[in-house]
Amino acid sequence: MTAQANGSGAPPFRGLRALSCRVTIAIALALLAVNLLIKTFDLRRTHDSGKVRSLQRQNCELPKRILVWTTYWTEQSFGWEKIFYRQVSRQCEVSSCELVYDHRLLHTADAVLFHPIDLHPEYELPDRRDPRQLWIFFSVEAPPAMVDDQHVNLTRLGGVFNWTMTYRLDSDVVVPYGRVTPRSSDNSTLTSKDYWSSKNPSKLAAWMVSHCGTPGRREWFVKELVRHMKVDVFGRCGHKKCGKNISIKTLGSFDQDKCNAEIGQYMFYFALENAICQDYVSEKFFLALQLDVIPVVFGGGNYAAIAPPRSYINALDFPSPKALAEYLKVVASNATLYNKYLEWKDHYSVELGHPFSTMVCDLCAKLHDKRSVELPRVNRSNAEAAGVVLSVQGRDPSGSYPDIESWFVKGSACRSWWAGPYDRREHWKP
Ligand SMILES: *[C@@H]1O[C@H](CO)[C@@H](O)[C@H](O)[C@H]1NC(C)=O
Ligand SMILES: *[C@@H]1O[C@H](CO)[C@@H](O)[C@H](O)[C@H]1NC(C)=O
Numbered sequence: 001m002t003a004q005a006n007g008s009g010a011p012p013f014r015g016l017r018a019l020s021c022r023v024t025i026a027i028a029l030a031l032l033a034v035n036l037l038i039k040t041f042d043l044r045r046t047h048d049s050g051k052v053r054s055l056q057r058q059n060c061e062l063p064k065r066i067l068v069w070t071t072y073w074t075e076q077s078f079g080w081e082k083i084f085y086r087q088v089s090r091q092c093e094v095s096s097c098e099l100v101y102d103h104r105l106l107h108t109a110d111a112v113l114f115h116p117i118d119l120h121p122e123y124e125l126p127d128r129r130d131p132r133q134l135w136i137f138f139s140v141e142a143p144p145a146m147v148d149d150q151h152v153n154l155t156r157l158g159g160v161f162n163w164t165m166t167y168r169l170d171s172d173v174v175v176p177y178g179r180v181t182p183r184s185s186d187n188s189t190l191t192s193k194d195y196w197s198s199k200n201p202s203k204l205a206a207w208m209v210s211h212c213g214t215p216g217r218r219e220w221f222v223k224e225l226v227r228h229m230k231v232d233v234f235g236r237c238g239h240k241k242c243g244k245n246i247s248i249k250t251l252g253s254f255d256q257d258k259c260n261a262e263i264g265q266y267m268f269y270f271a272l273e274n275a276i277c278q279d280y281v282s283e284k285f286f287l288a289l290q291l292d293v294i295p296v297v298f299g300g301g302n303y304a305a306i307a308p309p310r311s312y313i314n315a316l317d318f319p320s321p322k323a324l325a326e327y328l329k330v331v332a333s334n335a336t337l338y339n340k341y342l343e344w345k346d347h348y349s350v351e352l353g354h355p356f357s358t359m360v361c362d363l364c365a366k367l368h369d370k371r372s373v374e375l376p377r378v379n380r381s382n383a384e385a386a387g388v389v390l391s392v393q394g395r396d397p398s399g400s401y402p403d404i405e406s407w408f409v410k411g412s413a414c415r416s417w418w419a420g421p422y423d424r425r426e427h428w429k430p
């Protein structure tokens with residue numbers, strides 16, 4: 001523990017490894033010094049002293065050890081390795097982190113990761129904790145899938161977690177399902193590609209769906225919508241088939257290409273979330289953005305903040321499903337208007353975070369950032385700037401979330417389509 005005099009958060013036992021690293025650097029520095037003495041008048045001297053400085057800068061920082069405490073949807077390491085693929089295969093900018101699963105390594109971990117749905121009452125929390133160790137609440141699912149279906153009661157987990165790692169923009173580590181970024185070198189040779197002409201007029205709208213009854217009641221919305229326009233429904237809840245099942249539980253294991261080719265022929269793709277919750281935008285949306293179709297979204301995300309202007313049509317902006325149907329028919333029949341919704345494609349690229357590719361890199365980077373570990377409070381201005389209404393308490397000065405149930409469940413403000421804020425006991429069952 002003396003080896004980590006700066007108290008950067010490494011638990012005691014790791015001192016030995018840090019010490020041996022220091023000895024190695026000391027020897028290297030000594031050798032370089034001898035080298036420099038020999039070449040005092042050598043012109044390459046400046047080059048060598050640069051080397052010395054860079055060696056001095058690395059203060060033997062060990063990889064951050066992330067102990068995964070729970071299973072992931074009852075899967076052992078398999079599911080986690082997929083989520084953290086970029087990290088594990090060292091493709092992140094900050095790659096100095098290791099994922100371990102053995103509970104006996106608890107006292108050596110810098111962070112401990114929990115998937116709350118797998119934290120059944122009988123699946124106990126660690127029985128001790130180093131105050132410098134960060135316990136992290138990880139969820140890429142919205143509360144309805146987490147809390148209600150599986151009867152996970154988060155109330156008992158108050159004061160347990162130091163960081164949240166979820167899709168919510170006010171999380172300590174945000175893991176969105178995708179990202180849209182402006183192209184760096186925009187050479188603005190406006191191609192004005194005509195997407196409209198390549199469409200088949202009989203293929204108006206596609207919806208791919210495997211959960212037929214949802215807390216957000218998108219199925220009610222569509223039921224009303226199909227009275228006014230044609231929608232082809234793929235998957236378990238419809239009559240059309242393509243590819244295999246899309247499910248978070250089969251991350252990346254399905255053959256998407258066949259479906260994409262099919263969906264790409266349509267004018268619109270319905271990216272309807274199963275729950276209407278603050279910031280919850282799943283991979284469906286980003287997948288649709290990657291194809292040459294106009295996504296019709298339905299959810300609680302701040303779409304204007306995460307996607308380019310005129311890149312989607314928000315179903316909830318319309319007073320009724322009928323009004324949406326009328327507008328979609330107008331867009332479908334006007335080539336100029338239709339193509340306007342795809343113009344953004346010349347200026348942005350879409351990164352699909354499914355299975356979470358680059359998004360997980362932020363955890364490792366944050367663990368290495370001493371300031372973020374020391375900060376007692378979440379900086380909420382970033383979330384507020386993005387339009388998130390923070391009605392619930394975040395992290396308190398002790399460094400943990402006193403009421404994670406309230407943060408996650410109330411803070412997500414989930415609702416269903418036809419009503420205002422809804423009572424989950426009455427409506428969450430399909
Ligand atoms: C969760 O547990 C707390 C205390 O253990 C209890 O008061 C509360 O009613 C529970 N909530 C639900 C939704 O079961
Ligand atoms: C211009 O765009 C094309 C196609 O996107 C790209 O291949 C090329 O590298 C770009 N040129 C510059 C100078 O950015």
Ligand SMILES: *[C@@H]1O[C@H](CO)[C@@H](O)[C@H](O)[C@H]1NC(C)=O
Pocket residue numbers: 236244245
């Ligand atoms: C898709 O999921 C359903 C229900 O989960 C299952 O019965 C079916 O076998 C799955 N199909 C494929 C191709 O995996």
Ligand SMILES: *[C@@H]1O[C@H](CO)[C@@H](O)[C@H](O)[C@H]1NC(C)=O
Pocket residue numbers: 334335336337
């Ligand atoms: C088609 O859309 C464009 C752009 O919104 C509009 O200017 C034009 O008047 C529309 N054409 C028709 C026939 O409605």
Ligand SMILES: *[C@@H]1O[C@H](CO)[C@@H](O)[C@H](O)[C@H]1NC(C)=O
Pocket residue numbers: 379380381382
């Ligand atoms: C929080 O973030 C905002 C905007 O990024 C910044 O201006 C402000 O200084 C930050 N506050 C703290 C306490 O770090």
Ligand SMILES: *[C@@H]1O[C@H](CO)[C@@H](O)[C@H](O)[C@H]1NC(C)=O
Pocket residue numbers: 131132133134135159160161162373398399400
């Ligand atoms: C993490 O939370 C625990 C429990 O509230 C607290 O004792 C500890 O100081 C926190 N650690 C950090 C680094 O904030």
